[in-house]
Amino acid sequence: MKAxxxxxxxxVAILLLAAAGCSTRERxxxxxxxxxxxxxxxxxxxxxxxxGLVELRWTPLTQSGVVxxxxxxxxxxxxxxxxxxxxxxxxxxxxxxxxxxxxxxYLYRLVARFDYGDSAVSPPDSATPGNRVIEVxxxxxxxxxxxxxxxxxxxxxxxxxxxxxxxxxDRGRGVLWLSDPVSGLVLRQGLNGEIxxxxxxxxxxxxxxxxxxxxxxxxxxxxxxxxxxYGPDLDDPNPRLVVGGVGxxxxxxxxxxxxTVWVGSEEGIIVRVNPSDGAPLETWQLGxxxxxxxxxxxxxxxxxxxxxxxxxxxxxxxxGDTSVVALRTRLxxxxxxxxxxxxxxxxxxxxxxxxxxxxxxxxxGPGGVTLATLDAIEPYGIAxxxxxxxxxxxxxxRSRLLELDATASIVRESPSVGVPYGVLVHxx
Amino acid sequence: xxxxxxxxxxxxxxxxxVTVRAFPEDARLFEPNRDNFVxxxxxxxxxxxxxxxxxxxxxxxxxxxxxxxxxxxxxxxxSLLGSTPIRLPPALLESNSFRFAAGGYADSVVNGSLLLxxxxxxxxxASVTLRSLNLPKPGAPPSPSLFKxxxxxxxxxxxxxxxxxxxxxxxxxxxxxxxxxLDASDPRVIEEEYDRTIEYDRYAAGALGGGQGLFVLGILxxxxxxxx
Numbered sequence: 064m065k066a067x068x069x070x071x072x073x074x075v076a077i078l079l080l081a082a083a084g085c086s087t088r089e090r091x092x093x094x095x096x097x098x099x100x101x102x103x104x105x106x107x108x109x110x111x112x113x114x115g116l117v118e119l120r121w122t123p124l125t126q127s128g129v130v131x132x133x134x135x136x137x138x139x140x141x142x143x144x145x146x147x148x149x150x151x152x153x154x155x156x157x158x159x160x161x162x163x164x165x166x167x168x169y170l171y172r173l174v175a176r177f178d179y180g181d182s183a184v185s186p187p188d189s190a191t192p193g194n195r196v197i198e199v200x201x202x203x204x205x206x207x208x209x210x211x212x213x214x215x216x217x218x219x220x221x222x223x224x225x226x227x228x229x230x231x232x233d234r235g236r237g238v239l240w241l242s243d244p245v246s247g248l249v250l251r252q253g254l255n256g257e258i259x260x261x262x263x264x265x266x267x268x269x270x271x272x273x274x275x276x277x278x279x280x281x282x283x284x285x286x287x288x289x290x291x292x293y294g295p296d297l298d299d300p301n302p303r304l305v306v307g308g309v310g311x312x313x314x315x316x317x318x319x320x321x322x323t324v325w326v327g328s329e330e331g332i333i334v335r336v337n338p339s340d341g342a343p344l345e346t347w348q349l350g351x352x353x354x355x356x357x358x359x360x361x362x363x364x365x366x367x368x369x370x371x372x373x374x375x376x377x378x379x380x381x382x383g384d385t386s387v388v389a390l391r392t393r394l395x396x397x398x399x400x401x402x403x404x405x406x407x408x409x410x411x412x413x414x415x416x417x418x419x420x421x422x423x424x425x426x427x428g429p430g431g432v433t434l435a436t437l438d439a440i441e442p443y444g445i446a447x448x449x450x451x452x453x454x455x456x457x458x459x460x461r462s463r464l465l466e467l468d469a470t471a472s473i474v475r476e477s478p479s480v481g482v483p484y485g486v487l488v489h490x491x
Numbered sequence: 492x493x494x495x496x497x498x499x500x501x502x503x504x505x506x507x508x509v510t511v512r513a514f515p516e517d518a519r520l521f522e523p524n525r526d527n528f529v530x531x532x533x534x535x536x537x538x539x540x541x542x543x544x545x546x547x548x549x550x551x552x553x554x555x556x557x558x559x560x561x562x563x564x565x566x567x568x569x570s571l572l573g574s575t576p577i578r579l580p581p582a583l584l585e586s587n588s589f590r591f592a593a594g595g596y597a598d599s600v601v602n603g604s605l606l607l608x609x610x611x612x613x614x615x616x617a618s619v620t621l622r623s624l625n626l627p628k629p630g631a632p633p634s635p636s637l638f639k640x641x642x643x644x645x646x647x648x649x650x651x652x653x654x655x656x657x658x659x660x661x662x663x664x665x666x667x668x669x670x671x672x673l674d675a676s677d678p679r680v681i682e683e684e685y686d687r688t689i690e691y692d693r694y695a696a697g698a699l700g701g702g703q704g705l706f707v708l709g710i711l712x713x714x715x716x717x718x719x
Contacts, residue, residue: 088665088688092673095681103678126676177676 094126094183108185110160110171112213114194119149120157121173121185128177129153135172135184136160143172143187165193168213190215196254196489198239199457199464200444202226203481207239209255214464214477221256228268232487234275234319238297239487242271242282249282251297254489260297272324274317274338279303281324285311290326292338306341309334314353320360327353333367333380347380349387357400359407366409366427368397377411377431390431395422398484401445403452406469408434410454412442420460426471435471444485457483497542506534513542520546520613525580546613547578550606553620556593561600576616581607596621638712647709654702658695665691 096103107122119134134149149158163169169192173185193212201208205226209219225245232239238259241250249268251260267286273279278295282302290312291302310328317324323344326334333347333356351369358365359379367378377391377400398414408426415422424442426435441460448455452469464477464486494502497513511528515521525547528540550558552575559569560583569590572579584603591599599621609617637643665688672684 088669088685088692090685092675092681092685094676094678095672095685096678097682097685124676125674127674128676175676179677181677183676 105173105175105183105185108173110188110190111216112190112192112211117160117163117190117192123156124175129175130178131176133174137170163192198487199480199483200227200485201481201483208480219255229271231271231273232489233273233278236278240271240273240280242268244268261300270314272315272317275319276322281315281317283312283315285313290315304341306336314356316356316358318358318360321363325356325365327356345382347387355400357402359402366400368400398443399445401447403447405452410445412445414441424456437471446486446488448488449490455486455488457486506532511540515544543582545581547580548610548613549576549578549616551576551616551618552591554593556591559590561588561590591619593621595626596623644709644712647705651702651706654698658699661691661695665695
């Protein structure tokens with residue numbers, strides 16, 4: 064079969080049309096108003112809150128004609144105005160605003176000035192400086208992520224070889240204790256990731272708890288059927304006290320107001336011990352493996368979560384009263400409990416079926432009554448905001464850290480932090 | 492020997508070849524093929540010789556046409572005599588009809604006697620004018636297609652190669668415009684350079700597509716033998 068002349072011409076026409084229609088170029092110039100991401104605004108400008116300051120960072124423009132940058136600052140409801148002294152040559156990539164008040168929200172934006180007389184601005188970014196320290200355990204990293212006080216930015220990431228099982232804070236010295244069962248290590252590091260003490264070699268470590276009163280850390284090792292106290296000398300690798308006879312100790316909680324140490328075992332036994340000599344003060348037999356303990360320190364009592372297969376029961380143990388009565392039963396996969404000392408209520412996170420986003424976090428009052436609940440999340444770690452009735456909870460489904468008020472309503476949330484499962488909030 | 496004016500009384504001649512020649516009144520009208528008769532006479536044989544010395548008639552037609560003798564006998568057969576102008580003996584004219592035929596004209600059948608009368612004894616030519624059918628003139632025969640010409644196929648290959656090369660140049664120019672677009676901070680320049688980039692990209696794509704198309708088609712024409 065031979066193609067006719069008309070057929071050949073038709074083919075050429077199709078090729079021409081096809082070729083003419085194949086040309087696309089992305090509008091990648093950030094200053095291009097038609098850029099779908101920036102809409103012509105300067106990208107890469109962030110205002111990061113810290114304690115008593117706001118750090119300003121930006122990515123310098125690579126376009127020609129930039130003669131300098133300036134920063135504008137204003138408060139919500141006001142109009143932007145130049146930040147005094149914030150004029151920078153093109154090569155500068157950041158600055159710090161020290162003229163701020165903690166717990167005050169500021170809005171910032173970057174202004175780039177060009178040699179042809181015009182300028183471009185960045186989208187505004189807000190920052191609320193404060194003295195709050197937020198540390199998050201991330202399984203996505205894995206490691207520790209430090210968030211800004213207003214939880215809007217990650218200010219430091221400290222990656223680790225393995226995901227930590229648990230972490231606690233020595234509030235007096237600002238030192239994190241992190242347990243790594245896989246490596247059999249307990250690490251001590253500062254709030255910015257700096258090494259604060261020698262690594263403790265403890266095979267089979269699970270839980271760790273720190274009494275901020277003296278800076279002593281308590282470590283549970285189920286395999287060795289003991290708990291051991293380390294510190295306060297962070298360079299001393301040897302335990303100052305070892306407590307045996309507690310069964311396969313899985314959970315340990317050391318109080319600050321109440322300096323006694325609570326130990327929970329796989330055998331379902333709760334032992335309250337004297338932190339000075341390790342002598343048992345009281346014992347409760349709950350009959351099911353202990354999963355979590357939260358100290359109600361002002362009354363020297365404790366909330367205890369036990370495990371019966373896939374469901375959990377909640378108990379409230381009072382020294383001097385050896386009776387054991389479950390206040391709540393059939394809880395769904397409890398991940399963490401934390402007492403909010405201001406109202407002495409318990410925050411309890413039920414993860415539910417993993418990866419279903421069908422868990423809930425509840426605020427439990429005395430007697431086990433539910434005061435507030437937030438459903439349809441997959442909560443994990445809980446931390447109470449010191450001096451407040453707010454609580455912070457990690458949401459696995461949303462990969463964010465949420466701040467909840469006493470009614471369990473979301474006050475604010477962090478950007479994505481990559482599978483957060485533990486949180487500590489510290490106000491020096 | 493001269494035997495006198497016709498008709499001539501019977502003559503006795505020796506057996507063997509006999510040549511009889513007749514001379515018309517006007518000696519200028521002689522025609523050897525018509526005026527001579529040769530026969531081989533056997534002993535006792537009687538040979539009758541008749542001459543028709545009337546001049547031949549010339550038949551013409553407008554336009555020139557083919558001439559056929561029409562014999563209105565049972566067979567209806569015709570015999571092609573030739574094309575006009577043609578000289579015919581009067582005897583043929585007297586006893587037949589003739590068909591004049593030419594392309595684009597209606598055939599004309601004329602009685603030979605009428606034609607003979609028209610010649611006035613051979614002094615003038617008889618002429619027949621055929622009626623035109625006014626048929627449209629046939630168009631010029633189609634010239635061979637460009638696609639069947641080898642020079643055209645080679646031209647396609649050459650132009651295709653040139654366009655492909657031009658596409659590279661245009662693409663480079665588009666890239667340079669795009670670099671200027673990326674580097675620009677002035678929205679006016681940004682828009683201009685981006686538009687220029689797209690324009691050059693389109694030119695380049697068109698040149699590349701067209702060039703490749705022409706190149707391939709040229710090769711195809713050459714290889715498949717469509718072009719000769």
